[in-house]
Amino acid sequence: MEPQICIQEKQLCYHCGEGIDQLVYVADKHPFCCLGCQSVYQLLSKNNLGSYYSYNTFPGQQTEKASAELSYLDEESIVNQLIDFKDDHICMVTLYVPQIHCSSCIWLLENLYKIDGNIVSSRADFMKRQVRITFNYHKLSLKKLVELLDKTGYTPKITLQDLVKNNKKDEDNLLVRKIAVAGFCFGNAMMISFPEYFGMAAFEKNYAQLFGWINLSLALPAVLYCGRTYFLSSIKSLKQRRLNLDVPLALGIAVLFIRSAIEIIQGTGSGFADTLCGLLFFLLIGKWVQRKTYHHLSFERDYRSYFPIAVTRLCNGKEKVAALADLQVGDRILIRNNELVPADAILLKGHACIDFSFVTGESVSVEKVLGEVIYAGGKQTAEAIELEVSKPVAQSYLTSLWNQSTFSETTVFTTFSNTVSHYFTPILLSIAILGAGFWGVQGIYDNAWAAFTAVLIIGCPCALALSSPFTLSAVLSIFDKNGFYVKNTLSVEKMAAIDTLVFDKTGTITNPKADTLSFKGTLDEYTQQLVFSTCRNSNHPLSRAIIKSLHYQGTPLALTNYEEIAGKGIRANIGQQEISIGNARFVGLTTQHNAGTYINIDGEVKGFYPIRQHWRSTLQEVVSQLKKHYDLHLISGDTDRDRAALELVFPDPAYLHFGQQPADKLKYINDLQNDGRRVSMLGDGLNDAGALKQADLGIAISDDINNFSPACDAILGGDAFTRLPSFFKLAKQAMKVIYVSFGISLGYNLVGLYFAVLGNMSPLFAAVLMPLSTVTIVSFTSLAVQYCAIKNKMKR
Amino acid sequence: MSAIYFLIGCSVIIAVLFLAAFFWANKSGQHDDTYTPAIRILFDDETNPHASEDTSELRANK
Numbered sequence: 031m032e033p034q035i036c037i038q039e040k041q042l043c044y045h046c047g048e049g050i051d052q053l054v055y056v057a058d059k060h061p062f063c064c065l066g067c068q069s070v071y072q073l074l075s076k077n078n079l080g081s082y083y084s085y086n087t088f089p090g091q092q093t094e095k096a097s098a099e100l101s102y103l104d105e106e107s108i109v110n111q112l113i114d115f116k117d118d119h120i121c122m123v124t125l126y127v128p129q130i131h132c133s134s135c136i137w138l139l140e141n142l143y144k145i146d147g148n149i150v151s152s153r154a155d156f157m158k159r160q161v162r163i164t165f166n167y168h169k170l171s172l173k174k175l176v177e178l179l180d181k182t183g184y185t186p187k188i189t190l191q192d193l194v195k196n197n198k199k200d201e202d203n204l205l206v207r208k209i210a211v212a213g214f215c216f217g218n219a220m221m222i223s224f225p226e227y228f229g230m231a232a233f234e235k236n237y238a239q240l241f242g243w244i245n246l247s248l249a250l251p252a253v254l255y256c257g258r259t260y261f262l263s264s265i266k267s268l269k270q271r272r273l274n275l276d277v278p279l280a281l282g283i284a285v286l287f288i289r290s291a292i293e294i295i296q297g298t299g300s301g302f303a304d305t306l307c308g309l310l311f312f313l314l315i316g317k318w319v320q321r322k323t324y325h326h327l328s329f330e331r332d333y334r335s336y337f338p339i340a341v342t343r344l345c346n347g348k349e350k351v352a353a354l355a356d357l358q359v360g361d362r363i364l365i366r367n368n369e370l371v372p373a374d375a376i377l378l379k380g381h382a383c384i385d386f387s388f389v390t391g392e393s394v395s396v397e398k399v400l401g402e403v404i405y406a407g408g409k410q411t412a413e414a415i416e417l418e419v420s421k422p423v424a425q426s427y428l429t430s431l432w433n434q435s436t437f438s439e440t441t442v443f444t445t446f447s448n449t450v451s452h453y454f455t456p457i458l459l460s461i462a463i464l465g466a467g468f469w470g471v472q473g474i475y476d477n478a479w480a481a482f483t484a485v486l487i488i489g490c491p492c493a494l495a496l497s498s499p500f501t502l503s504a505v506l507s508i509f510d511k512n513g514f515y516v517k518n519t520l521s522v523e524k525m526a527a528i529d530t531l532v533f534d535k536t537g538t539i540t541n542p543k544a545d546t547l548s549f550k551g552t553l554d555e556y557t558q559q560l561v562f563s564t565c566r567n568s569n570h571p572l573s574r575a576i577i578k579s580l581h582y583q584g585t586p587l588a589l590t591n592y593e594e595i596a597g598k599g600i601r602a603n604i605g606q607q608e609i610s611i612g613n614a615r616f617v618g619l620t621t622q623h624n625a626g627t628y629i630n631i632d633g634e635v636k637g638f639y640p641i642r643q644h645w646r647s648t649l650q651e652v653v654s655q656l657k658k659h660y661d662l663h664l665i666s667g668d669t670d671r672d673r674a675a676l677e678l679v680f681p682d683p684a685y686l687h688f689g690q691q692p693a694d695k696l697k698y699i700n701d702l703q704n705d706g707r708r709v710s711m712l713g714d715g716l717n718d719a720g721a722l723k724q725a726d727l728g729i730a731i732s733d734d735i736n737n738f739s740p741a742c743d744a745i746l747g748g749d750a751f752t753r754l755p756s757f758f759k760l761a762k763q764a765m766k767v768i769y770v771s772f773g774i775s776l777g778y779n780l781v782g783l784y785f786a787v788l789g790n791m792s793p794l795f796a797a798v799l800m801p802l803s804t805v806t807i808v809s810f811t812s813l814a815v816q817y818c819a820i821k822n823k824m825k826r
Numbered sequence: 827m828s829a830i831y832f833l834i835g836c837s838v839i840i841a842v843l844f845l846a847a848f849f850w851a852n853k854s855g856q857h858d859d860t861y862t863p864a865i866r867i868l869f870d871d872e873t874n875p876h877a878s879e880d881t882s883e884l885r886a887n888k
Contacts, residue, residue, distance in 0.1 A: 081870070085869070133865045133868065133869075136862060136865055136866065137869055140866070154862060155858075155859045155862055156859075156861050156862040156865065157859065157860075157861045157862070158859070203852055203853075203857070206852060206857065207849060207852055210845060210848050210849070210852075211845070214841060214842075214844075214845045217841070218837075218838060218841055221837075222834075237830065240831075240834075244834065244838075
């Protein structure tokens, strides 16, 4: 008899691809992991949007949270701030939807009109994670629209920061236009200059004059339009009595133009218009390369991104939605379950159980009594409470930390190119003057002028100006591919100079995603069945984690009297038995107890799931690699219950600090900087925001990079934590690449200077040398960085 | 050889036209999103199978 091959496949949710242990939710023969996924599917299939599932398998995402309170979208003043455009019939709104991640998402968002006919059109922007929707606002309110998006699983994130539109786009476009003009001038000047290079017959000499004038007219817009920024920047830096790299560049550009103009007008030569346009073209490309943008990430977020747009205000016993900006001291506000307290406020009514993990990093929620002050940033995790605002939003404890103008720049960071240009310009000028003097003494003034200008032209540090941007932006894109998103090239240079690392604990070296639970106590099989049957009805992440940890394969039992009390737990009857699962007080414990989720069956507490933090799996390796080169500090808002474990990992126990308030963290960083250290802070939450900003390099760790992370210099994906030592190593190696390429470009300059001082630099020589050195530098830096990346195993 | 004036004039004018076209494209926002259109083009035109089924059912009922 042949052995029967039995392939047991684990069933995966049709919507989100999550594994299913117990098949409960089925629709149209497709399995689902939870009610949320199933209802999204049903909504889509009802509206003939089934193709959503055909472009990608498992295009959906599990919805974690309960829908947010949206009543503020009824307030006209808020709506008017959110929308882009409005006329008699339609209005247009751009919403940030972080869930956009595949082609199915785009397809669905652009077919929203099929669900609701009042949506005229919708356009998704994948890179920016945005969708722009035009809709008939007489028939469909913005609130209804957002609710519709919420139902499809694409909940837009609407925050205070959306109310402030930025104009960065125009700046980007201006640079692109400048490059276009420079490229246009470069190409045409090159074409017009070719006859001159190849030599012209005597009868063709008449045309030389014409070519010269065309060249000059091409150089004019290049200098005035494209080269403007260099002149402005060098004037600004001279006013501050500093020499940045733009000074020799602007000098080179000006001299190139003046000499070309004189030669062409006098008819004595053909000028250097093509070199000039080429120089500007390459310089601008260097600038463009440097300006790396992550459309879907923001490094500038402040507390406004975390806070809701509006809050429910109580006026004479009536609830009314008010914009956060209008909130005044003395106002009574209503905070519901899972809502954020937006301003420091005094508790007036209700049972407050505030989760301050956002603010302090402390993971256990705190209960507050009437009359106590609740600081802004805390999240209510129980019933609705009433508060009286005691401080305006912008001056609350947490937000004032942000607005502090006292962020002291202990050390102004000077980039390598700025250090170089500090010496470069005086040396270049003195060579030019010496060269001119050499000929001037001999009375050959034509040569003196030629030598002086030629030195400034040849010495123009074009290749030097390009080596930093090209090297560092190559590093940026390697980081990017490895899950490390650095704000700009300057931050990479800063990273190379770091000597001290400060870690936050919760969420930084612990992994918030690891949700395996272990039960303290014993559960027999029947009890397991009871717990399973009860938890199945709840969408709370903890309930799901419990179901996952039970591995129970049987059938669920029928429940009666099921209730879920937000922030406390769930309760139900099965047959004669009463089951309650929730926090200690909820299940009836009054004495000293550990934080965790307790299970109580018929009045008997069976045990609990303790809150446990899981260290990131590679913490030990990362620390042992980093401690060779860096001083490692740990600064946590949590209690020191993990001190013993951490002392085994971190090299110096004296550098471990617990129970630190956000302001303490900020001060700690500042103290280190005052000791002359260059500090990098790694943190995750709002509580680290001040420290992240104060540090020379603030790195925010986020397990979901589309989530909001505080203002920082870099965002590190949680999965990339392992590679942290390699990132720092690559940054250091990149600086070495810059030094070498600087040497190469100096070599070119020296060769050129030799001819320049002799006063016989031909236009052809300049036109060849300039692009040649540029190409060498660009290819050298890119190849060298790629090589380093391969060596560091960041690229195959 | 005076044709060269004409030829250079033509070439520069054409180049200016292209530059102008680029400026127009940039201004009208064609470079704002360079990724999504590439995905959008791959979506099939909807030939709605369910809708046709529905109508055929209706016909059958009649």
